[in-house]
Amino acid sequence: MPGLRSGANISDTDIIISKMSERLVKFMNKSEIRDISLAESGLRKIEWVRRNCPLLSGIKEEFEKTLPFKGKKIALSVHLEAKTAYLCEVLKSGGAEMYVTGSNPLSTQDDVAAALVSEGLEVHAWHGTTEEEYNTHIDHVLENNCNIIIDDGGDLVNALHTRFRDKLQYVIGGCEETTTGIIRLKGMAERKELEFPMVLVNDADCKHLFDNRYGTGQSVWDGINRTTNLIVCGKIVVVAGYGWCGKGVSMRAKGLGARVIVTEVDPIKAIEAVMDGFEVMPMHEAAKLGDIFVTVTGCSGVVNKPDFEVMKNGAICCNAGHFDCEVDVAGLKAMAVESAEMRNNIMGYKLENGNWIYIIAEGRLVNLAAGDGHPAEIMDMSFAIQAMSAKYLVEHEGGINEKLITVPKEVDRDIAMRKLNYMGKKIDVLTAEQRKYLNLD
Numbered sequence: 001m002p003g004l005r006s007g008a009n010i011s012d013t014d015i016i017i018s019k020m021s022e023r024l025v026k027f028m029n030k031s032e033i034r035d036i037s038l039a040e041s042g043l044r045k046i047e048w049v050r051r052n053c054p055l056l057s058g059i060k061e062e063f064e065k066t067l068p069f070k071g072k073k074i075a076l077s078v079h080l081e082a083k084t085a086y087l088c089e090v091l092k093s094g095g096a097e098m099y100v101t102g103s104n105p106l107s108t109q110d111d112v113a114a115a116l117v118s119e120g121l122e123v124h125a126w127h128g129t130t131e132e133e134y135n136t137h138i139d140h141v142l143e144n145n146c147n148i149i150i151d152d153g154g155d156l157v158n159a160l161h162t163r164f165r166d167k168l169q170y171v172i173g174g175c176e177e178t179t180t181g182i183i184r185l186k187g188m189a190e191r192k193e194l195e196f197p198m199v200l201v202n203d204a205d206c207k208h209l210f211d212n213r214y215g216t217g218q219s220v221w222d223g224i225n226r227t228t229n230l231i232v233c234g235k236i237v238v239v240a241g242y243g244w245c246g247k248g249v250s251m252r253a254k255g256l257g258a259r260v261i262v263t264e265v266d267p268i269k270a271i272e273a274v275m276d277g278f279e280v281m282p283m284h285e286a287a288k289l290g291d292i293f294v295t296v297t298g299c300s301g302v303v304n305k306p307d308f309e310v311m312k313n314g315a316i317c318c319n320a321g322h323f324d325c326e327v328d329v330a331g332l333k334a335m336a337v338e339s340a341e342m343r344n345n346i347m348g349y350k351l352e353n354g355n356w357i358y359i360i361a362e363g364r365l366v367n368l369a370a371g372d373g374h375p376a377e378i379m380d381m382s383f384a385i386q387a388m389s390a391k392y393l394v395e396h397e398g399g400i401n402e403k404l405i406t407v408p409k410e411v412d413r414d415i416a417m418r419k420l421n422y423m424g425k426k427i428d429v430l431t432a433e434q435r436k437y438l439n440l441d
Contacts, residue, residue: 042115063094149174217248223371233257
């Protein structure tokens, strides 16, 4: 088998690799991946994540003992890179049968997909899928009568409620990872269309306060900087949206030395941006000034044709929202009189006025389509919330009446305390008198 080694006495990863061949025949017949020979590279990526995710590792040890998912099937559609792969391993350690696909055509890492197959998981994903291939992969995951749905953006849930309604009977519930997915879920719930309970993982404090702000803040700029190889210091950065993700992107842009302009539709968030020291104005005004544009709204049509027409020559646009609809790339292509690939993952479009506009990663999620996503230590918290929320659904099977479930505060606090302990930090504890004063007992 090309690219695979056998042997022991080197590392845990080498031991895993040596056991691949006995599992490949069984699982390669079902899985759809690019190249199994890439597995060794993927296993080393997962090992690095494992070493930097103590929370997930602790939960994995607990799951191995209690097997909360024994006899259950889990369908997972999350950006398929090493942190996600480790979450899959953690859930599998709890007894789950895992059926895995990606949640974005450009964020799947083929070596990580191969690594998961080598470890006995069924995977349907590869980098650069067409829309048809992407939907086919989702379909093949959902054909397995899964009980728990772990979604990032809502594509699994949407497919279950449209193409696979006959599979709804098997679903206990699910968890949603991101803001965009929660927007879709709330719309479904309001229309009385949602057929099973969904835990709003993104709304947990240990998720959005850290993942969205610090994770997105760093990973977006990792993706932009590695792709463009240009300096940020001294440039004008326009950030569309000042939610938790927008706060993080703006904060890191400021730290890199940029002048930051924020665009918003929410007056309260706009005031917050002003008081955080940023300029605020409509997108069409900001379009005339910006050097780098980052959309992070969860909405569509944020940067459009009138904005492209007034942008500077060499303006760079990218998107940090889940779907590739925030920057109107199709509209820009239609306007262009010439186009060319300027660098790997950067397309340039020349307008009639002679100006070139550059798009990173086709307007898809820049931190994953042009980078490795959030840092491992951040996803340690987010995926710990995912794992514990899935466990909550199984434990309360048949007893949940509401369709949209907030992550219980005690789960949030437990994850936070564990993380502090792993970081070697301690905090104060209320005395009995203080608890009485605060009416907590």
